[in-house]
Amino acid sequence: MSDPATTTVEVNGFSCRVWTKGSGPKLGFLAGFGGLPRWVPFLDELARKRTLIVPSLPGYPGGGLGHTVLDTHIDWVLAVRQIVEKAGLAGADLLGASVGGAFAAEMAAIFPGHVRKLALISPFGLFDEADPAADPWAQRRDAVAGIMCADPARWEALVAPPEGANSVEWPIEMTRASEAAARAFWPLGSTRLEKRLGLIEAPTLILWGDRDAVLPPGYAQKFARGINGTTRVQAIAGAGHLAYLDQPEAVARAVLEHLS
């Protein structure tokens, strides 16, 4: 299989990596917790049918130090909007997972012309005191993989340093990804997104790993109830919070079906 084309877009003076692969109508993907330190099989599944465009968000792998100038939620939302536009995704279908899912939902809510159809995989953005989400930033080191994926080996494979990686910079980049998530979502994972869900008119698919150990499955219904457009909730069997790592084929199939 061929490698993706890699380009960059600049936001606030920092460059963000953009991967592009495949052909057909455009589909954007905003990745979840940890970002994409490497290409993963899920992306190939999507690129079989669509022109897949995967921009890195500031602070995540490929996104450099752009998070350091984002102090407020509106700073983040406007940075993501610029990335979406500069990556050529305005008006295209948009998929977002976990932390990236919260921003995909914001795009559809605040800039409705930017998102044709929306798909979300266990998005951040809400918090319910009666059904609290886990704290992804207060985990013992050996527990992180187990809360991110149903199969901890999938997370381990995502973050393991590739051959030839800089042994000093690689772990710093992995920590930076967690910091970027914290910067936007500390301490509860909430951006009070419930106030804006009603602005989402795009048809929306909401996927949730049935073994998500970060966000309770009940949150899927909160999204479905809040969003104004047509919604469908689908559980992904055998998947944790980052369902696209655990079950790449099943998740891709559901997403592509929704978009077709």
Add this chain to the structure above:
Amino acid sequence: MKLMWFHLMPYTELPDDFNKKHPSVWVDIHSSLFDPRRAHHMYNDFMDELEYAAECGFDAVCVNEHHSNGYGLMPSPNLIASSLARRTTDTALCVMGNSLALYNPPTRVAEEFAMIDCISGGRLIAGFPVGSPMDTCYAYGQNPSLLRDRYYEAHDLVKRAWTEKDTFAFSGRFNQQRYVNIWPRPIQNDPHPPIWIPGGGSIETWRWCAEMDYVYCYLSYYGYKAGLTTMQGFWKEMEKLGKDRNPYRAGFLQFVGVAESRQQALDLYSEPAEYFYGRCLHVDPRFALPPGYTTEGTQRAGIEGMMSKAANIANPATKAALKATNMKDIVDGGYVLIGSPDEVIEQIRHVGTSLNVGHLMLLLQYGNMSKDTTKYNTRLFAEKVMPHVRDLFSDWEDKWWPKPMAKGQRAAVPAFGPQTVAAE
């Protein structure tokens, strides 16, 4: 050398099976372990001990800030310091300190410190820690990725609030205030009360202290052996920056237990030391490293092995898990200095000279040490040790010590005694 008496105010009645039954002494320690009626006695004992240390002639008494913490019962050290301002006369009051980013607006710190400085006649040392991850990011919910920038901005605001003569507007990244004009103002206004910075072993902090001309304090619980690498790194950096080796640029924390003999010291201090290093430092490692708390520069230095691992106080919980909890190892590791007065004199002189530290902050109460034992330790140190170590560094001027009002100008604080209500 300055000898400063530091209290952490630990809860002294954590159960024997605390470590087995509870995951952490900090952040989510269970409320059922806290008995307010017992805490009434603890606070009063602790404040008696601080006042006693002042009477015994220590140069300063020190308090600090912790939140949701079973070994630190001072969410607000300023409350204790204000009481000490009334119950001591000449002793410096070292508040070590207020975690600036936790106050909204940060001018609250400028105000409260100015109050303490006024009440005490100019005896305040103003400590500005960033604060531990457990206190700031977990107990207080501060964003670890923004904490340091908030801290530096709050510092700038507090300093301007102390020094600018006219009402000013502050338009910061995180704080906006249209009318900054604090009342009261500190007595120490040339230019402001001495600022001391407790920090880990990061080069950024060392450089900042040098640039601002602040005292850098390394407040490790692991004593002078573990602290040596950090302090050597600090002095090397000072040399690089063209700063002199004035030992009063630095502060260091050391646990001490002095008695008539080494054996008696072991008998007296083993239990409280093991209580502290066992129960009090039982912190769940999941609260140790919120992402962004440690700067990338410090991470890089750590990974590259440029710094000793022991230098990283930002990671106390992980360290605690690896550290000794029995008295033999505690003493061998240098966490607690023990011995007869002569033995302690020798060790204190060694600590002072090897680390080149002019401000020695002493923990003479730790863990569940009783008031009687604490007073014994304090008195013996003051009478038998202090006179023989004070001469250290007498060639250097301590430019970072409070400059109080002249004694004759200060208010006379009446002796306290319970009032008897006369029958009508």
